[in-house]
Amino acid sequence: MTSRILIKGATMITMNEENERLTPGDLLVENDRIASIDHTILDPEGDVKVISGKGKVLIPGLINLHNHAAMTLFRSYADDLPLMEWLQNKILPAEAKLTAEDVYWGTSLALLEMLRGGTTTFVDMYYYMDEVARACVESGMRAVLSEGIIGVNSKIGHKTLHTAKNFVKNWQGKGEGRITAMLGPHAPYTCPPDFMKVVLKETGDLDAAFHIHLAESRSEVQESLDRYRKTPVGLMLELGLLDRRVLAAHCVHLTDEDIEILADKEVGISHNPGSNLKLGSGIAPLPRLLEKGARVGLGTDGAASNNNLDMFEEILLCSLIQKGVHEKPTLITAAQALELATRGGGRALHMEELGVLKEGAKADLTLLDFHKPHLQPHNNPEANIVYSASASDVDTVIVDGRLVVEGGDVLTLDAERIYYETTKRAKRLQG
Numbered sequence: 001m002t003s004r005i006l007i008k009g010a011t012m013i014t015m016n017e018e019n020e021r022l023t024p025g026d027l028l029v030e031n032d033r034i035a036s037i038d039h040t041i042l043d044p045e046g047d048v049k050v051i052s053g054k055g056k057v058l059i060p061g062l063i064n065l066h067n068h069a070a071m072t073l074f075r076s077y078a079d080d081l082p083l084m085e086w087l088q089n090k091i092l093p094a095e096a097k098l099t100a101e102d103v104y105w106g107t108s109l110a111l112l113e114m115l116r117g118g119t120t121t122f123v124d125m126y127y128y129m130d131e132v133a134r135a136c137v138e139s140g141m142r143a144v145l146s147e148g149i150i151g152v153n154s155k156i157g158h159k160t161l162h163t164a165k166n167f168v169k170n171w172q173g174k175g176e177g178r179i180t181a182m183l184g185p186h187a188p189y190t191c192p193p194d195f196m197k198v199v200l201k202e203t204g205d206l207d208a209a210f211h212i213h214l215a216e217s218r219s220e221v222q223e224s225l226d227r228y229r230k231t232p233v234g235l236m237l238e239l240g241l242l243d244r245r246v247l248a249a250h251c252v253h254l255t256d257e258d259i260e261i262l263a264d265k266e267v268g269i270s271h272n273p274g275s276n277l278k279l280g281s282g283i284a285p286l287p288r289l290l291e292k293g294a295r296v297g298l299g300t301d302g303a304a305s306n307n308n309l310d311m312f313e314e315i316l317l318c319s320l321i322q323k324g325v326h327e328k329p330t331l332i333t334a335a336q337a338l339e340l341a342t343r344g345g346g347r348a349l350h351m352e353e354l355g356v357l358k359e360g361a362k363a364d365l366t367l368l369d370f371h372k373p374h375l376q377p378h379n380n381p382e383a384n385i386v387y388s389a390s391a392s393d394v395d396t397v398i399v400d401g402r403l404v405v406e407g408g409d410v411l412t413l414d415a416e417r418i419y420y421e422t423t424k425r426a427k428r429l430q431g
C-alpha cells in the first residue's frame, strides 16, 4: 500500500540547482520519495495525511556529517581543558567503562535530540556499533555508521578491523535502506602507515566508503611532517586511501596542495566549527575549500566537545566565524550556509538524492514553525533560518517518507525512559 503525506501551503526552500523558493508551495510524499512539489497540488485521491504548512517553512532534512552519538553520556563532563588532558584524563577512562547497553541508550538520547532538531541523516563513528545501528533502526533516522578502527598495536588493530568488517557485512542497507555502513580508521595518528596498508588490503572486496578524522589540530600535522615528511592529507594520498571513497572529519589545518588533493579526489569533508572552536583546534579554511569545489558539509562532532547536536548552531557558526576572522561580511552567505547543512552534506556523502526538495529525491523533510517572535517578519526566510532559528523551532520531521516528529514530539522514541537510563548510566561512568 502506498503511504502518502501532503504538506500544504508552506514556504519551501528547495535547495535545488536554481535555489528555487515556493511561497507558498505544496509537496506530496509517496512512500520514501518526493512524488511532486509545486505551487498547488490538488488533494490526491485515497488515503493521504495532510499537514498544514501555514506560517511554516519547509527545508530538506539536515545532514550531520560527524558525530559520536553515544558521547551524549559525557555532555558537560569535561570542559575547558586542553585536548590531550580532555581525552586522556577524562574521556578515555570514562569510555573504558562503557557497555554495549550504555552505547545504545547514549545513542538513543542523541537520536532524540537530532530528530527533534530537524536532522534526518547523521554520520557516526564509535564502538559497539551494532547497538548504534539497532537504535537508529528503531528511531527511523537515516544513518551512516562506522566502527572505529584503532591500530596503535597489532592486537587491538586486528581485532577492531575484524569487528569493523563484520559490521559492514551485517548492516549495509539494513533498516529498509536507511543504514549505510562505512569503515572507520580513526585517524592517521591512530592508524600508522603499515596498519593503514593492512586496512586497505583487507577491505578491498567490501563495498564501503571510509570515515576518518583528518588534520584536526596543528600538532597532528606537525607530528606527521616530523615523522613522514608529509601532511596527513599527503600521507593518506600516498597510501592510497584517497583512491577510495572517503569522508574526512575536521580538515582544519590544510596546505594549498592539501586543498587541491581533497577537491580533486572528491573527498567528502565534515566541517565542524563548534567542536573546532571549543577544543581550540582552530578554524578551517572553508572559503578556500568551497572555492576549489570541495565536497563540504557540516557536523556537530560528539556532545562531549560541542556540547549539543543542534545543526542550526553549526550553520550559524560556519558563517559568522569566517566573516569575523577575515573581516569580510560577504563570506559564507545565508544561502551557502544552509546549503552546507543540506545538499552539501548529500554531496559529501555522494548521496545526491539527499538534501534537496525535488521530484524523485528522498523524502527527508524538516518543517520549521515561524510563528514566533524571533522569526517574524518573513523578510527573508533563508536568512531567518541561518541567523535567527534554532533546533527548538522544528515542528515536523519526515525521514524516508515516514513521519517521525510531529508538533515537536518524537513519535518513535520514549523520551522519559531515555532520560532515566542516560542519567543513571552517566553517573556510573563518571564515578
Ligand SMILES: [Zn+2]
Binding pocket: 066, 067, 068, 213, 249, 301, 302
Ligand atoms: Zn570525531
